[in-house]
Amino acid sequence: MEWHGWAKGVALICLLGSVCQGRELTIKNDDDSQIYNHTIAMILVEYSSAVTETDLTALFTWTCSRCNDLTKGFEVIELIVDVQHCLQAVVGVDHNLDAIIVAFRGTQENSIQNWVEDLLWKQLDLNYPGMPDAMVHRGFYSAYHNTTIRPAVISAVEKIRRSYGHIKIMVTGHSMGGALASFCALDLIVNEGIRNVELMTFGQPRVGNAAFASFFSKNVKHAIRVTHEQDIVPHLPPYYSYFPKKTYHHFPREVWLHNIGVGTLVYMTEKICDGSGEDPSCSRSVKGNSIADHLEYFGIDMQADNWGSCRIIMDYSVLQYEMDLSGNIILSKDPLAPSIVQPTRQQDLFLAN
Numbered sequence: 001m002e003w004h005g006w007a008k009g010v011a012l013i014c015l016l017g018s019v020c021q022g023r024e025l026t027i028k029n030d031d032d033s034q035i036y037n038h039t040i041a042m043i044l045v046e047y048s049s050a051v052t053e054t055d056l057t058a059l060f061t062w063t064c065s066r067c068n069d070l071t072k073g074f075e076v077i078e079l080i081v082d083v084q085h086c087l088q089a090v091v092g093v094d095h096n097l098d099a100i101i102v103a104f105r106g107t108q109e110n111s112i113q114n115w116v117e118d119l120l121w122k123q124l125d126l127n128y129p130g131m132p133d134a135m136v137h138r139g140f141y142s143a144y145h146n147t148t149i150r151p152a153v154i155s156a157v158e159k160i161r162r163s164y165g166h167i168k169i170m171v172t173g174h175s176m177g178g179a180l181a182s183f184c185a186l187d188l189i190v191n192e193g194i195r196n197v198e199l200m201t202f203g204q205p206r207v208g209n210a211a212f213a214s215f216f217s218k219n220v221k222h223a224i225r226v227t228h229e230q231d232i233v234p235h236l237p238p239y240y241s242y243f244p245k246k247t248y249h250h251f252p253r254e255v256w257l258h259n260i261g262v263g264t265l266v267y268m269t270e271k272i273c274d275g276s277g278e279d280p281s282c283s284r285s286v287k288g289n290s291i292a293d294h295l296e297y298f299g300i301d302m303q304a305d306n307w308g309s310c311r312i313i314m315d316y317s318v319l320q321y322e323m324d325l326s327g328n329i330i331l332s333k334d335p336l337a338p339s340i341v342q343p344t345r346q347q348d349l350f351l352a353n
């Protein structure tokens with residue numbers, strides 16, 4: 001893995017030269033500023049956008065309008081729809097990246113404005129299990145850990161690893177989907193013992209306090225939080241610098257997308273922020289009050305077409321699916337199996353609201 005290369009390099013210099021003599025050998029293995037890859041970001045943002053689609057048949061067969069471009073050829077293995085909590089996740093294999101992709105969509109049951117306003121009041125109300133002092137927001141934690149999402153994601157990942165071996169896992173999501181993705185990446189590493197897990201989220205809110213952020217970054221070494229201009233969501237729930245122990249605190253590493261104007265030229269830059277998680281020269285240097293900037297990343301439309309309704313569309317006659325007593329749906333197929341789905345008759349389902 002690339003990010004171990006640095007540590008080895010430093011150790012090697014010490015062996016060859018005398019630079020380390022008489023000094024404590026400090027191996028710098030926490031430099032994660034090298035891990036941001038623009039090409040990967042362009043691909044993962046498309047997955048994060050596509051997973052918001054409501055037509056489950058088109059999503060499962062990867063023929064939806066957003067299931068295109070850089071994600072073409074994605075082999076969907078499992079599509080999980082937690083109807084009860086209005087959450088969605090897709091797990092499959094990107095053969096170009098030789099990686100398992102796990103992409104999340106957060107709840108859509110309120111309007112985006114209401115959802116953003118609610119973020120102001122989210123409490124740090126749950127001790128992260130097994131980590132004294134680490135506090136998180138129960139709602140975000142539970143959305144991943146206490147719904148149909150977690151068991152279905154873990155079983156899909158295991159199924160793929162049995163067929164394709166231990167290829168790397170890239171976990172992604174936008175907005176609340178990014179919060180779910182964060183808990184998932186940590187879970188895969190800490191509870192499932194999987195090592196090659198990479199996380200990249202777009203416009204995610206804060207999910208825990210400083211103790212949690214520190215625990216998180218010790219475990220999820222390969223984590224990038226992309227933020228965009230004045231996107232309001234990464235500013236929420238609020239960070240209070242004068243309350244360091246009691247406040248929400250982002251984990252590193254932020255990459256802030258923003259425009260720089262030079263004369264009449266304006267171009268987008270990607271600023272790799274510091275390792276604190278709360279770099280004051282990145283998105284925190286601006287007021288951050290835009291919903292429009294939240295809904296577009298790298299020019300990709302992140303807005304779900306069903307905000308406020310939790311609507312899904314599915315052809316029940318051709319898809320094999322499992323449904324539990326609460327109406328939650330899991331569509332799955334075996335890795336390597338040819339696709340047998342031919343969309344015909346569609347049915348609309350209106351859930352909640």
Ligand SMILES: *[C@@H]1O[C@H](CO)[C@@H](O)[C@H](O)[C@H]1NC(C)=O
Nearest residue numbers: 002036037038039040096097
């Ligand atoms: C970024 O990722 C792409 C796709 O995996 C890879 O081809 C490229 O070499 C990577 N770039 C860097 C600088 O690591």
Ligand SMILES: *[C@@H]1O[C@H](CO)[C@@H](O)[C@H](O)[C@H]1NC(C)=O
Nearest residue numbers: 126138139141142145146147
């Ligand atoms: C998980 O859900 C159950 C049932 O809704 C609830 O009683 C429990 O408190 C939840 N756990 C967490 C950690 O939120």
